[in-house]
Amino acid sequence: MPESVGSTNARCADRLREAADLLEAQGANPFRVTAYRRAADTVLHLDEDIGTLVEREGLPGLDALPGIGRGIASALLEMVRNGRWTQLERLRGSVDPVQLLTTVPGLGHRLAERIHEELHVDTLEALEVAAHDGRLESVPGVGARRAASIRASLQQMLSRSRPRRPASAPGGSAAPSVETLLAVDREYREKASAGKLPAIAPRRFNPSGEAWLPVLHAARDGWQFTALYSNTAQAHQLGRTRDWVVLYFYDDEHAEGQGTIVTETHGPLSGRRVVRGREAECRAHYAD
Template sequence: MAPQKMRDDNLSENHFVADILDDVASLLNQQNASVFRVRAYHDAASYLRGLPHPVRLDYQHGGKRGLDDLPTIGPSIASTIAEVLDTGSSGLLDRLRGAADPEMLFQTVPMIGPALARQIHDGLGIDTLEALEAAAHDGRLATINGIGPRRVESLRHSLTDMLARRRPRQAPRDRQQPSLGDILAVDQVYRSNVDRLPTIKPRRCNPTGDIRLPILHTERNEWQFTAVFSNSPTAHRFGKTRDWVVIYFERTDQPEGQVTVVTEHGGMLDGKRVIRGQEKTCIAHYEALENRHLQSQ
């Protein structure tokens, strides 16, 4: 290939990535995300279109850090660019469009086929590779039938290799997440405003196209949140599509994470909103709230 043609092809990739960033910005704007977040994606897209060299070179030489160092490219957008350069698509864009397919995404990981991908998604209620990696480290993945200790360890290594360049240099087990109070507050705001929120039309579990899911973008204490009702096959099977809320969160120094908030039935937490898999922490949270209430009387 002639040098000029190769250069033109490489720079066209910049425009391809920029188009995806612009699409993200447009959807965030339609879904009432913060003006700052919308502008950040548009500004990053404009910068990439004017970049005189292929952005892939920055990624190849410095990983996600090499993208972070570019003007107007913050950590969250750097993660999006890295994913597009690695896969040709953006999970964030798919989610905003209602086109996300977690089971297909999980099948990009070695040793995960269609049946296991379905088990993981249904059993753990997770949608991203980052959440899958977290589950491999905190013990949840080992609860899936057919996944023994050796397979979990192999999946950990595969996910580390796949995600290493896209995130801050930080061990998965050292990741932080928003306070439980902030997560439950976002859940409350979401469920209290479903009739006033913009909606997306998911492609999965929506054969007639009639399902519309309210979506919330908000910020609390330096964290960015997106909340949406679960549209998983399990949520449909148990009639929980208006109870289970999936909350995605990220911060400039933390990769994206997600939790599912549900109404607990039975036991000490009966009738309360809890984060699935963090029931013990929720008990402590509600006990602390009750103690503060009693002390204030």
């Protein structure tokens, strides 16, 4: 195998192994750890350059490799096309979601920062969901016309890199129930408050480099979860860094979804923990 092929594949394999090591150190499910290490071995021993495979076959070609599911295939596509992997940066504490959002045509730094602060999105896929469900156009400075333009740009950017079907649990649900999300949120906050979780040192808003951000990896109802307090400028300004929780969820093929849980401050759910964007389901949950 030519040196250039080996080095490209080795860089991707190294990232997968680093993610596995971080997940293991942070107490994640051994199934997730093993899956990333197995995928790293597959990539390292490919007979061709993974970039060549991507150009020829795209996501389906990666998904067809032994030990590579939809989620890891999407991760490899991100590494090859963008030279980065958001999930790994999140595990390291070095993710910069604002910089990522500015890769969308028409999104400058200020507007990208405002979108991140308002919607708590840190991936292009999460931004696309917000662009389609109406949340994006409600952000000051966006509006319906700009939201439509962003949707079109994201469609073009992600059309070749999206999984063939959305993340889903073994039972077929597209996302965990609000009951499951609220249970993981409760587990995270209780363990974080008791000092029972490992902590990472986020790069943003942390000039001292202190490892203050607790991280939980958990399995519940067929889903794998990673939970972190929101480390945004708005969370710091409003004193909500120990209230707003971002949950990343993964199905059995490691495809990723995201949700944010906050304490509601007004209306009938005031004082309750609420999954943003799923308030109606939360009202039904608390009414039971």
